[in-house]
Structure formats: C-alpha cells, structure tokens
Amino acid sequence: xxxxxxxxxxxxxxxxxxxxxxxxxxxxxxxxxxxxxxxxxxxxxxxxxxxxxxxxxxxxxxxxxxxxxxxxxxxxxxxxxxxxxxxxxxxxxxxxxxxxxxxxxxxxxxxxxxxxxxxxxxxxxxxxxxxxxxxxxxxxxxxxxxxxxxxxxxxxxxxxxxxxxxxxxxxxxxxxxxxxxxxxxxxxxxxxxxxxxxxxxxxxxxxxxxxxxxxxxxxxxxxxxxxxxxxxxxxxxxxxxxxxxxxxxxxxxxxxxxxxxxxxxxxxxxxxxxxxxxxxxxxxxx
Amino acid sequence: xxxxxxxxxxxxxxxxxxxxxxxxxxxxxxxxxxxxxxxxxxxxxxxxxxxxxxxxxxxxxxxxxxxxxxxxxxxxxxxxxxxxxxxxxxxxxxxxxxxxxxxxxxxxxxxxxxxxxxxxxxxxxxxxxxxxxxxxxxxxxxxxxxxxxxxxxxxxxxxxxxxxxxxxxxxxxxxxxxxxxxxxxxxxxxxxxxxxxxxxxxxxxxxxxxxxxxxxxxxxxxxxxxxxxxxxxxxxxxxxxxxxxxxxxxxxxxxxxxxxxxxxxxxxxxxxxxxxxxxxxxxxxx
Numbered sequence: 001x002x003x004x005x006x007x008x009x010x011x012x013x014x015x016x017x018x019x020x021x022x023x024x025x026x027x028x029x030x031x032x033x034x035x036x037x038x039x040x041x042x043x044x045x046x047x048x049x050x051x052x053x054x055x056x057x058x059x060x061x062x063x064x065x066x067x068x069x070x071x072x073x074x075x076x077x078x079x080x081x082x083x084x085x086x087x088x089x090x091x092x093x094x095x096x097x098x099x100x101x102x103x104x105x106x107x108x109x110x111x112x113x114x115x116x117x118x119x120x121x122x123x124x125x126x127x128x129x130x131x132x133x134x135x136x137x138x139x140x141x142x143x144x145x146x147x148x149x150x151x152x153x154x155x156x157x158x159x160x161x162x163x164x165x166x167x168x169x170x171x172x173x174x175x176x177x178x179x180x181x182x183x184x185x186x187x188x189x190x191x192x193x194x195x196x197x198x199x200x201x202x203x204x205x206x207x208x209x210x211x212x213x214x215x216x217x218x219x220x221x222x223x224x225x226x227x228x229x230x231x232x233x234x235x236x237x238x239x240x241x242x243x244x245x246x247x248x249x250x251x252x253x254x255x256x257x258x259x260x261x262x263x264x265x266x267x268x269x270x271x272x273x274x275x276x277x278x279x280x281x282x283x284x285x286x
Numbered sequence: 287x288x289x290x291x292x293x294x295x296x297x298x299x300x301x302x303x304x305x306x307x308x309x310x311x312x313x314x315x316x317x318x319x320x321x322x323x324x325x326x327x328x329x330x331x332x333x334x335x336x337x338x339x340x341x342x343x344x345x346x347x348x349x350x351x352x353x354x355x356x357x358x359x360x361x362x363x364x365x366x367x368x369x370x371x372x373x374x375x376x377x378x379x380x381x382x383x384x385x386x387x388x389x390x391x392x393x394x395x396x397x398x399x400x401x402x403x404x405x406x407x408x409x410x411x412x413x414x415x416x417x418x419x420x421x422x423x424x425x426x427x428x429x430x431x432x433x434x435x436x437x438x439x440x441x442x443x444x445x446x447x448x449x450x451x452x453x454x455x456x457x458x459x460x461x462x463x464x465x466x467x468x469x470x471x472x473x474x475x476x477x478x479x480x481x482x483x484x485x486x487x488x489x490x491x492x493x494x495x496x497x498x499x500x501x502x503x504x505x506x507x508x509x510x511x512x513x514x515x516x517x518x519x520x521x522x523x524x525x526x527x528x529x530x531x532x533x534x535x536x537x538x539x540x541x542x543x544x545x546x547x548x549x550x551x552x553x554x555x556x557x558x559x560x561x562x563x564x565x566x567x568x569x570x571x572x
Contacts, residue, residue: 007493007496027330028435028437031438031497032369032437032438032439032481032497033334033365033366033368033369033438033481033482034332034333034334034365034366034368034369034371034428034435035332035333035334036330036331036332036369036435037330037331037332037333038330038331038432039325039329039331041327043325044313044322044323044324045322045323045324045325045331046320046321046322046323047320047321047323047377047410047411047425047427048319048320048321048411049377049378049379049411049412049413049423049425050379050413051379051381051413051414051415051423053381053415053417055418056381056415056416056417057415079319079320080319080320082319082320083318083319083320083322085320091333091335091425092335093335093336093337093423095337095339095342095421124333125333125334125335126335127335127336127337127423128337129337129339129342129343130342131339131342131419131421132341132418132419133417133418133419135381135417135421137335137337137379137413137423139333139335139377139425141333142320146324149314149320149322151314151318152317152318152319153318195318195319196319207293210293211317211318
C-alpha cells in the first residue's frame with residue numbers, strides 16, 4: 001500500500017464496487033460521512049454484523065485474500081438468509097496488517113464484490129485502518145415484507161427439524177460456503193423458526209430451542225463427506241440453515257429432516273435418548 | 287471473562303441495553319441472527335461504520351474501558367450529526383484481548399450505553415470475539431426526512447465556511463468528544479455542505495472541497511486552549527462539524543466562521559495566500 005493514500009484507496013474501492021444508485025435503494029454510497037438508503041414501503045429491514053479476524057476465523061495459510069473477502073460477506077449473507085431476507089447492501093470495515101502483501105486489499109475486495117454482485121448486494125461504505133492482525137467487520141442489510149422475517153423463537157412441539165445440507169465441514173477447507181438466500185426466501189411464511197449454523201448444530205439448536213422455550217430430539221444427522229458424527233454435531237461454520245416446520249408442510253427440496261421439536265426443559269437437545277452437550281464454538285467458554 | 291459463555295455474555299449485554307421495542311423502530315434486538323427494524327414513512331436512513339483499534343485509536347494508558355465504549359459510539363454519532371441525522375440504533379462488534387482485565391467489557395458497554403441513551407440510540411446487536419488487541423467496530427443508523435441529508439458535495443463559491451468549536455484538541459486528552467447532533471439537525475435545509483472533523487481540518491476541508499469541486503480560503507482558525515495553529519489545521523479527532531452556508535443565512539450560535547468557498551482547483555485550501563498541505567490523519571499515507 002506504499003504511496004497510496006486513504007482517499008485514493010477509497011476511490012479505488014468505489015470504482016471496483018460501481019455506482020450506488022439503482023434498485024438497491026442506496027442513494028449515496030462510498031465517500032461521505034454516511035451512506036444514504038431509502039427504504040421501500042411496507043418492508044422491515046434486517047441488520048447483521050460479523051467479525052472475521054486473522055488467526056481466529058482464518059489464517060493466511062488456509063485463506064487467500066479473495067477467500068477472506070468472500071467469507072466476510074458470506075457470513076453476513078448467511079444471517080440474512082436465516083431470517084428470510086433479500087440482501088440489499090453491505091458496509092465493510094477492514095484493518096490490514098503487516099501480514100498482507102501488496103495488492104492484498106484489491107484481491108480481498110474482488111472476492112467480496114464478486115459475491116456481492118451475485119446476491120444483489122451493493123457495497124455502501126465502511127472504514128479502513130491498519131492493525132497488527134487483519135480484521136474485518138461486515139454489516140449486511142436485508143429486507144422482508146413487514147412482519148415476515150424468520151426468527152428463532154417460533155418453534156412449536158411437534159414441528160419437524162431440518163437442515164439445508166450435510167454437516168461437519170471443517171472451516172480450514174470449507175473456503176466458500178454458499179449463503180442459503182433462496183432457501184431463506186422459500187421458508188418465509190412456512191418455517192416456524194430458522195437460524196444459520198455458524199457455531200455447530202449442538203450449540204445452535206440449543207439456542208433455537210431456548211429462544212422458543214422447547215426441547216428437541218435428533219433422529220439422524222447428515223454427515224458431510226469424511227465428517228464424523230462429533231464433527232457434524234459440534235463443528236462450527238457449516239453455514240447451512242437450521243429450521244423447523246409443522247409436519248403438514250412439505251420441506252423445500254434438498255433439505256434433510258434431522259429431528260423433532262418436543263416439550264421439555266427449554267434448550268435440551270437429545271439424540272438416541274441421551275442429552276447432547278452444547279459443545280459448538282464459543283469464543284468465551286473457558 | 288473466565289467462566290462466562292458467549293450466550294450468557296449476550297444476555298448480560300441485552301439486559302444492560304434494555305428492551306428493543308419503542309419509538310426507535312427496532313422490532314427485534316440482540317439475540318437472533320439479525321436485528322429487525324421498521325423504517326418510518328418518508329424517511330431516508332443514514333449508515334456509518336467506524337473502527338476503533340487498540341494502539342491505533344486509543345491506548346489502555348490514555349483510555350479506560352468506559353472511555354473506549356463512549357468514544358466508539360461518539361465517532362459514529364458524529365458522522366450521523368454531520369449528515370443532519372437523528373440517531374436511531376447502533377450495532378457493536380467487539381473483540382476483547384488479553385490486555386483487558388475482568389469486568390472490562392461491562393465497563394465498555396456502560397460507557398457506550400450511557401451515551402446511547404443520551405442520544406436516543408438503541409443497541410440493536412453486534413458480534414463478540416477475541417483477538418490479540420482490542421478492536422471495536424460501531425455501526426450507527428440515523429434518519430432524516432427524505433432528501434434532507436447534509437452531504438459534502440453541495441458547497442458553492444461564495445458560501446462561508448464554519449466550524450462548531452475550537453480546533454486542535456489532542457486525542458490523548460480529548461476523551462469524551464460531544465457529538466454535534468443538535469447542530470446537525472439545525473443545519474438541515476440551511477448548510478450547503480457538512481462533514482465532521484475526524485482527520486484534521488486541512489485534510490477534511492480538502493475532501494469537502496474535492497467533493498463539491500470548489501476551493502477554499504481560510505481566514506482564521508479558532509484554536510483550542512493550548513493548541514498551536516499546526517495542531518488546529520492538521521490534528522485529527524476534533525469531532526467538530528465543518529459546514530458551509532450562503533452568506534445571507536445566520537449561522538447557529540456558538541459556531542465560528544473560518545473562511546470562504548471560492549472557485550479554483552478543486553480541493554485547494556489556502557491560508558494567507560499560501561496553499562495548506564493536507565497533512566491530517568491518514569492511515570495509508572507513507
């Protein structure tokens with residue numbers, strides 16, 4: 001980055017990301033104190049923010065700069081998908097570090113912006129800095145018709161539990177998770193609860209059950225190629241959707257039924273009659 | 287934080303921040319994949335994001351945890367003020383580090399939330415992680431009536447240039463800058479351009495002039511107690527508002543006229559007939 005000033009950098013990112021205007025609702029993008037967004041009538045807006053930190057969420061050995069840009073946005077899009085939202089725009093805060101070589105930032109933004117275009121998400125702004133390790137915080141805004149967002153707290157005893165794909169993919173090789181945006185849209189008005197699997201099924205299903213004040217029994221867990229049951233239960237970062245639906249409804253194609261919501265101690269998850277400990281990823285467990 | 291899990295932490299922060307509902311428009315706050323926000327009719331929304339990184343923007347020697355929480359939010363509120371917005375909600379991504387002692391995070395959030403309440407800003411969500419240094423990214427959403435946001439690109443030759451306070455306060459002692467939200471609201475429909483001073487007058491005025499395709503001549507710069515002219519011109523982080531108004535309008539009380547917009551090479555800023563170099567704070571200048 002030697003010789004390039006912040007103003008020049010911001011201009012370059014602005015060029016990469018294209019003009020702000022269009023059906024996204026963004027009236028003013030990169031370059032002012034704030035982005036300006038005009039909401040559509042009768043819509044609710046969804047907001048999620050996700051940190052991605054060197055040596056915590058990725059390493060330069062496992063992830064190239066474009067993979068890191070991709071993953072930063074994919075994590076946010078996965079949260080929007082989990083709420084049944086249509087992505088609208090994103091903001092990216094990025095601190096680069098001595099560990100990044102010349103051209104790193106351009107590749108980071110190409111990876112991010114390629115995914116953004118695919119999902120109709122405009123880069124609306126952000127912040128740039130330097131730090132000792134690379135860190136990125138992504139904000140994604142999505143939209144749903146009023147009152148139609150999928151939440152975690154609506155699961156009812158008798159509902160069946162589904163996941164959108166096989167579980168237990170290791171994050172070191174699962175470089176480009178596909179955000180399940182289309183599935184999220186298809187679940188609006190049908191799923192009683194939904195969330196994305198970013199910290200492992202055992203922990204995330206427990207959270208869904210706690211929010212809904214129900215328990216769950218797992219019947220089978222679809223394993224990713226090479227994954228063990230332990231990895232599928234407790235491994236993080238699958239970025240599949242976890243959702244519940246009443247048994248009378250047919251689930252979308254390609255999803256896997258894994259169990260059933262039951263009455264019981266809120267948050268309890270069992271498999272074959274045994275309680276499954278919530279061992280998924282937690283930055284603050286000691 | 288030993289012994290406390292992420293879920294418990296999030297619950298504690300949720301309790302500190304209070305319920306989501308109310309006139310903020312927030313329908314669902316902390317605890318799901320996304321926050322849900324219902325925009326009011328005929329409003330534009332403003333979004334800003336700001337990084338705050340240990341040993342870049344603060345040190346533990348100069349800033350206690352409550353100061354850091356305050357400053358993280360104050361930076362975002364200052365951007366909302368600069369666009370004439372009314373703050374609505376914020377999202378906070380925070381990575382704590384080995385440098386933080388027990389109870390640090392609670393104090394950080396008390397400092398942040400006290401300021402948030404003062405400005406009617408609800409904490410809507412965020413992300414938590416660990417890293418080697420403390421880092422925080424804040425997102426603030428504000429609102430203006432449609433088309434009324436203050437931008438950088440409307441300054442016209444003949445407009446007078448104002449700042450909201452004396453300049454050159456050193457960031458090491460300027461722990462609790464006051465976001466100029468009320469002033470921003472008062473400038474709606476009156477200022478032709480506005481921005482906040484976060485990187486130093488010389489650099490920030492240059493940016494405003496570039497955006498508006500005009501030049502500027504400075505007549506006098508009000509100095510903070512003990513500040514030199516160089517510190518007032520090039521020091522960062524005053525968090526005062528810089529704005530331009532036609533000469534026929536009376537500026538709000540307490541503001542200082544510092545110069546005039548002129549035709550000329552876009553971005554040029556002069557003082558006493560000499561070009562002022564843009565030496566304000568730039569993470570990427572080398």
